[in-house]
Amino acid sequence: MxxxxxxxxxxxxxxxxxxxxxxxxxxxxxxxxxxxxxxxxxxxxxxxxxxxxxxxxxxxxxxxxxxxxxxxLGVGPAMLPAGGIERVRVRQSEALADGILDAAVTAYLEGRRPEAQQSPLNLDRQYDKIQRSLAELEKRLADRQWLDGDTLQLGDITVGVALGYLDLRLGYLDWRSGHPVLSAFAERLFARPSFAATVPPAG
Ligand SMILES: N[C@@H](CCC(=O)N[C@@H](CS)C(=O)NCC(=O)O)C(=O)O
CATH class of the missing domain: 3.40.30.10 (Glutaredoxin)
Incomplete structure (x- = not known):
């Protein structure tokens, strides 16, 4: 494929x-x-x-x-529970992280428009979505190793990708500040070979 x-x-x-x-x-x-x-x-x-x-x-x-x-495809390790509410919860974590990405991509593209055409209102709306979602993730993760269940799941991967994207495109937001739990979580994820091998090129 x-x-x-x-x-x-x-x-x-x-x-x-x-x-x-x-x-x-x-x-x-x-x-x-x-x-x-x-x-x-x-x-x-x-x-x-x-x-x-x-x-x-x-x-x-x-x-x-x-x-x-x-x-x-049935290839382990499973990254989504087979069904039930557990699967919905992982999908919810994925959707929250995808939503951070949607807001971050929108803000990045808005910021690349000629300054006179940029909408500060739109930028602020996207930043608010990101900040609220980071606070929610900080709370959900609390003292857990993973967001859902006892092993790495699709939700964890997507959150790690979203945090990496904030580093790449919106570094000035300094997302680590005020989010110590998420910061430690990101470091654990970023150390995995799968994350290390897919670091986006700058630019
Ligand atoms: N919800 C989609 C989002 C995909 C997406 O927006 N991809 C961007 C690249 S980061 C893209 O291809 N944009 C081109 C366009 O919007 O025309 C997904 O999860 O796959």
Whole structure:
């Protein structure tokens, strides 16, 4: 199978980390949807990465769907509980982290517009979402090693990716300040080979 991804996409990084944690081989096709020569729209009408193309030609997007598909392959370690409320809780953690990413990407893109066209109101809305979500995660994690259950799950991976993306794009927010639990959590995640091997290039 092929994963279409840009090296800076945090949503794609989530999937690359998931595949690495499970040791599942795949072909990484680096393709930035922002480039005019991109082929992403040929497989994903939304024109976004990540997109997973199976050997059969079937395509899955977006990242929560791809993660769900990967789990159906039955390759351990499981990163999503098989069902029940436990699965919903991991999905909730994933959604919270994806929401941080959505807000961070929006703020990053807003900040790249010519200054006269930037909306301070929109920027503040995104920063508020990020700050509230960080506070929520700090509270949820408390003295636990992982967000849900006793092992690394998809929610933990996605939170780690979101924190890494804040470092990459919104470093001036200094998210570590006031979040000692999350900071320690991030250091533990960043030390894993799957995270170390997928650090986005600067720029
Ligand atoms: N909800 C999607 C978000 C994917 C997404 O927004 N990817 C960005 C790269 S970080 C993208 O491809 N943007 C291109 C565009 O919006 O045209 C997911 O989880 O996969």
């Amino acid at each position: 092929k994963l279409l991804a840009s090296l800076t996409s945090p949503y794609a990084r989530k999937i690359r980390i998931l595949l690495a944690e499970k040791n599942i081989p795949f072909e990484l096709v680096v393709d930035s949807p922002w480039e005019t020569a991109t082929r992403v729209p040929e497989v994903n009408p939304l024109g976004k990465v990540p997109a997973l193309v199976l050997d059969s030609g079937e395509v899955f997007f977006d990242s929560p769907v791809i993660a769900g598909y990967i789990e159906t």
